[in-house]
Amino acid sequence: MSEHERPPVDEQAAETPTDESQEPSRLRKWSRRAFIGAGTLAGGGLVLGVGGVLFSPNRLRVMPDGSEGNGQLGTWIRITPDNRINVLIPHCEMGQGALTGVAMLCAEEMEADWQLVDIEQAPPEDIYANGYLVRAGLDEFGVKIPRWLERPLDYVSYKAMDMASIQTTGGSMSTRGTGQFGMRVAGAAAKLMLLDAGAEHFAVPVEELTARASRVTHEASGQSATFGELASLASTMKVPNGPPLKPRSAYRLVGTSQNRADIPGKVVGEAQYGIDVVVPDMVYATITAAPIPGGRLASLDPAPAMGMPGVLDVVQLEDAVAVVADGYWNASQALAALNPQFTDGGVGGVDTGAIRGMHATAIDDEGVGEAPESARIVTAEYCVPYLSHATMEPMVATARIANGRLEVWAGTQDPLSSRRVAARAADLDEEDVTLHNQQLGGGFGRRLPGTYDYIEQAVEIAKATSPRAVKLVWSREEDMCHGYFRPFVMSRQAGALDAEGRAVFWSHVYTGGFSDSMAARPVYGVDDLDVRSAGMPEHLRTGAWRSVASSQHGFFVESFVDEMAHAAGRDPVDFRRSMLDEEPRHAAVLERVAELSGWGTALPEGRARGVALVESFGSIVAQVAEVSVENGAIRVHHVYCAVDCGIAVNPQQALAQVQGGIIFGTSSALFHEITVQGGAPVQRNFPEYDMVRLNNAPLVSVAFVDSGASIGGLGEPGVPPVAPAIANAVYALTGQRLRDLPLRLA
Amino acid sequence: MAIEFTLNGTLTSLEVDPAMPLLWAIREQTGLTGTKFGCGIGACGACTVHVDGTPVRSCSTPVESVAGREVTTIEGLAQNGELHPVQRAWIEHQVPQCGYCQSGMIMAVAAALEQNPRATDEDLQAAVTNICRCGTYQRIREAVQSITATTEASSV
Numbered sequence: 001m002s003e004h005e006r007p008p009v010d011e012q013a014a015e016t017p018t019d020e021s022q023e024p025s026r027l028r029k030w031s032r033r034a035f036i037g038a039g040t041l042a043g044g045g046l047v048l049g050v051g052g053v054l055f056s057p058n059r060l061r062v063m064p065d066g067s068e069g070n071g072q073l074g075t076w077i078r079i080t081p082d083n084r085i086n087v088l089i090p091h092c093e094m095g096q097g098a099l100t101g102v103a104m105l106c107a108e109e110m111e112a113d114w115q116l117v118d119i120e121q122a123p124p125e126d127i128y129a130n131g132y133l134v135r136a137g138l139d140e141f142g143v144k145i146p147r148w149l150e151r152p153l154d155y156v157s158y159k160a161m162d163m164a165s166i167q168t169t170g171g172s173m174s175t176r177g178t179g180q181f182g183m184r185v186a187g188a189a190a191k192l193m194l195l196d197a198g199a200e201h202f203a204v205p206v207e208e209l210t211a212r213a214s215r216v217t218h219e220a221s222g223q224s225a226t227f228g229e230l231a232s233l234a235s236t237m238k239v240p241n242g243p244p245l246k247p248r249s250a251y252r253l254v255g256t257s258q259n260r261a262d263i264p265g266k267v268v269g270e271a272q273y274g275i276d277v278v279v280p281d282m283v284y285a286t287i288t289a290a291p292i293p294g295g296r297l298a299s300l301d302p303a304p305a306m307g308m309p310g311v312l313d314v315v316q317l318e319d320a321v322a323v324v325a326d327g328y329w330n331a332s333q334a335l336a337a338l339n340p341q342f343t344d345g346g347v348g349g350v351d352t353g354a355i356r357g358m359h360a361t362a363i364d365d366e367g368v369g370e371a372p373e374s375a376r377i378v379t380a381e382y383c384v385p386y387l388s389h390a391t392m393e394p395m396v397a398t399a400r401i402a403n404g405r406l407e408v409w410a411g412t413q414d415p416l417s418s419r420r421v422a423a424r425a426a427d428l429d430e431e432d433v434t435l436h437n438q439q440l441g442g443g444f445g446r447r448l449p450g451t452y453d454y455i456e457q458a459v460e461i462a463k464a465t466s467p468r469a470v471k472l473v474w475s476r477e478e479d480m481c482h483g484y485f486r487p488f489v490m491s492r493q494a495g496a497l498d499a500e501g502r503a504v505f506w507s508h509v510y511t512g513g514f515s516d517s518m519a520a521r522p523v524y525g526v527d528d529l530d531v532r533s534a535g536m537p538e539h540l541r542t543g544a545w546r547s548v549a550s551s552q553h554g555f556f557v558e559s560f561v562d563e564m565a566h567a568a569g570r571d572p573v574d575f576r577r578s579m580l581d582e583e584p585r586h587a588a589v590l591e592r593v594a595e596l597s598g599w600g601t602a603l604p605e606g607r608a609r610g611v612a613l614v615e616s617f618g619s620i621v622a623q624v625a626e627v628s629v630e631n632g633a634i635r636v637h638h639v640y641c642a643v644d645c646g647i648a649v650n651p652q653q654a655l656a657q658v659q660g661g662i663i664f665g666t667s668s669a670l671f672h673e674i675t676v677q678g679g680a681p682v683q684r685n686f687p688e689y690d691m692v693r694l695n696n697a698p699l700v701s702v703a704f705v706d707s708g709a710s711i712g713g714l715g716e717p718g719v720p721p722v723a724p725a726i727a728n729a730v731y732a733l734t735g736q737r738l739r740d741l742p743l744r745l746a
Numbered sequence: 747m748a749i750e751f752t753l754n755g756t757l758t759s760l761e762v763d764p765a766m767p768l769l770w771a772i773r774e775q776t777g778l779t780g781t782k783f784g785c786g787i788g789a790c791g792a793c794t795v796h797v798d799g800t801p802v803r804s805c806s807t808p809v810e811s812v813a814g815r816e817v818t819t820i821e822g823l824a825q826n827g828e829l830h831p832v833q834r835a836w837i838e839h840q841v842p843q844c845g846y847c848q849s850g851m852i853m854a855v856a857a858a859l860e861q862n863p864r865a866t867d868e869d870l871q872a873a874v875t876n877i878c879r880c881g882t883y884q885r886i887r888e889a890v891q892s893i894t895a896t897t898e899a900s901s902v
Contacts, residue, residue: 263837263842266842476785685789
């Protein structure tokens with residue numbers, strides 16, 4: 001990569017402004033689909049934005065809510081005369097710390113004083129739609145992605161292109177997408193305009209100026225001015241095309257650990273989540289929906305609830321019944337008194353055994369590739385269950401319909417598409433709907449587009465309570481049973497080893513969709529590789545679950561490669577390494593985790609190690625789990641982890657994501673399973689869907705391998721290697737090869 | 747009949763169903779929303795508050811059972827405008843992620859340390875059984891160790 005990376009500029013010439021966009025803004029294209037726009041703030045100062053696919057000239061007149069009076073154009077950076085920089089980020093905070101990292105990338109390019117940077121979440125308006133997600137998934141920036149051309153687009157890119165307007169936080173994309181390809185460009189462009197302003201202000205050549213710590217300085221004359229002082233003048237400067245970005249070696253802020261802005265509010269109980277919303281005169285509701293997918297409300301006698309304390313209404317929806325009351329407790333007591341009858345959607349006879357059978361049949365029909373004659377043939381079948389996201393905050397939404405308008409308060413991973421869902425449910429235009437996004441008490445995919453049943457329900461109930469607002473709160477039981485579950489997936493694999501113990505053939509047939517095939521494909525160099533989907537038998541609703549397809553395929557592929565290693569009589573690390581000649585980054589990560597974990601050294605009696613290596617969401621992660629068996633149960637003592645995410649923008653937060661991902665993965669490997677009986681999910685609360693807690697949380701040691709490669713995601717990549725590393729350790733310890741999750745010893 | 751108790755140092759009187767869980771009385775009647783609803787059956791600890799200094803799961807504690815007692819929520823943990831040592835350590839170690847469980851977690855840890863200021867990891871995990879779905883346990887341990895280490899140092 002050159003000293004100064006340049007974003008691609010398809011059209012160097014400035015756009016001719018349309019009539020609507022002449023004042024106060026000007027606009028430049030910097031790629032076919034993206035623009036840099038700049039303008040003057042009403043009270044003085046510079047506003048500059050880089051927009052994605054939806055940022056077009058006629059959109060510059062779209063004023064987001066709350067922007068009146070300060071001239072905010074719905075773009076990404078504001079510099080005010082008091083020398084504050086306000087960075088607007090089209091992503092939400094759900095604990096992953098991405099807002100901080102994205103703002104750091106902006107401040108780095110801008111040469112801003114980090115202490116003077118404020119972070120704001122962009123409101124849900126079209127103009128903030130984060131079209132960069134698409135771009136981050138495409139290899140247009142000279143970023144080498146191994147065997148990219150052989151692989152389809154990853155899940156989020158695929159989904160993103162499928163949608164007209166998105167404002168998603170998911171796919172571990174905020175930092176590597178918006179941050180890398182949007183915010184850096186915005187910061188760099190702002191810096192150039194500030195330097196140009198300084199040149200005019202001091203009447204010196206721009207080459208003699210430096211920008212540093214929110215100040216432009218002319219060293220020769222000793223003159224300097226703050227960004228704030230120059231901001232208004234800067235807004236009249238030429239908007240740069242494809243501004244050069246800083247080389248890594250010049251970074252001052254990126255790569256240093258910075259505290260997150262949202263944490264102080266979270267330790268004193270002040271952070272406001274969806275469940276904390278209070279709207280004047282609001283009422284409360286809770287709900288029970290058809291337990292079986294596709295079921296409808298067949299009959300209901302509301303009488304038992306109507307006389308109960310605080311009850312205001314019983315609202316019947318097509319597939320659910322809700323009780324409206326003066327508080328959650330009264331609503332839930334009254335709901336429990338009802339005996340709604342639901343239809344079974346025609347699938348009331350389905351149970352987990354039947355689902356397993358459907359998947360096995362699908363794989364039988366597709367057929368696993370036939371291994372060539374060789375020294376050793378290995379075959380295996382794996383299976384993972386449905387999983388609930390089980391965010392700590394159950395689904396909650398507040399809605400108010402009044403005066404032809406709808407307001408919704410909810411925590412969602414995509415406020416724009418949430419607003420669209422709400423508008424449709426209310427039969428209103430999107431312009432008549434305001435969505436106030438709240439902090440998320442966990443997301444993990446449950447609050448992504450396509451999963452907004454709780455918002456639709458709140459809007460339906462609000463029709464009945466109008467003009468009063470209603471806050472719909474799901475019980476834990478409702479939340480556990482009405483997920484968009486991680487799918488039930490089966491995998492069958494066949495491998496062949498030659499006389500020297502090398503893998504020469506590998507066939508992997510799995511149930512799942514097209515978009516899973518990247519995750520299903522082993523990274524290892526095997527000449528004869530055959531990866532196919534057998535289609536997807538569905539029963540429960542499914543959705544993206546932290547690390548999406550990689551959560552199951554990490555387990556399938558890394559378990560199977562371990563089986564082949566043992567069949568070949570090879571050390572599992574050596575066996576993997578021998579097939580990574582073409583993948584030096586993967587090899588380096590594997591090497592690092594072996595070293596970190598003391599792979600090959602003696603362990604105390606009764607303990608063993610297992611290894612796994614998974615690339616997902618642009619990052620490569622290897623883990624070694626150290627396990628024992630205590631009272632017949634698997635105990636994970638320590639997980640060692642090496643990560644190549646290119647650059648760790650905010651190292652302490654990068655670490656937090658990996659630490660958390662490992663615990664998330666451990667919970668699912670050891671405990672999690674949603675089974676189906678009589679067509680409906682069985683598990684209803686935490687005792688049956690238990691979590692790792694302090695007493696069984698493994699120690700976690702993480703090393704970042706600094707490859708200097710393009711920034712990778714981190715919200716998800718820590719999850720996939722956990723289950724196979726544990727399963728492989730259990731095999732090493734006990735000789736039992738556990739091929740189903742959750743892992744249960746015979 | 748009104749139920750009276752002290753909430754974060756203030757005498758509070760609520761006209762509610764005596765069987766209503768303390769959680770909902772606090773959240774919806776007094777407007778203090780820092781205490782969170784997680785499971786409703788006392789399994790996750792997101793709703794942990796102190797009653798006379800003892801940690802209780804407020805989602806399964808009838809409000810009538812705290813009549814005449816002292817209830818402290820996350821909003822009342824800081825004293826005289828100063829954060830509690832656990833809250834300070836939580837910021838220093840950047841413990842919370844989504845943060846939803848952390849009110850309850852902090853209350854549970856604060857009570858455990860009140861009970862045993864030199865709590866080891868083992869003491870801590872016996873006393874604190876709360877769920878954090880984001881998986882912040884490692885930082886919880888480190889933050890608590892930083893507090894107990896200070897306690898050790900100051901008592902030498």
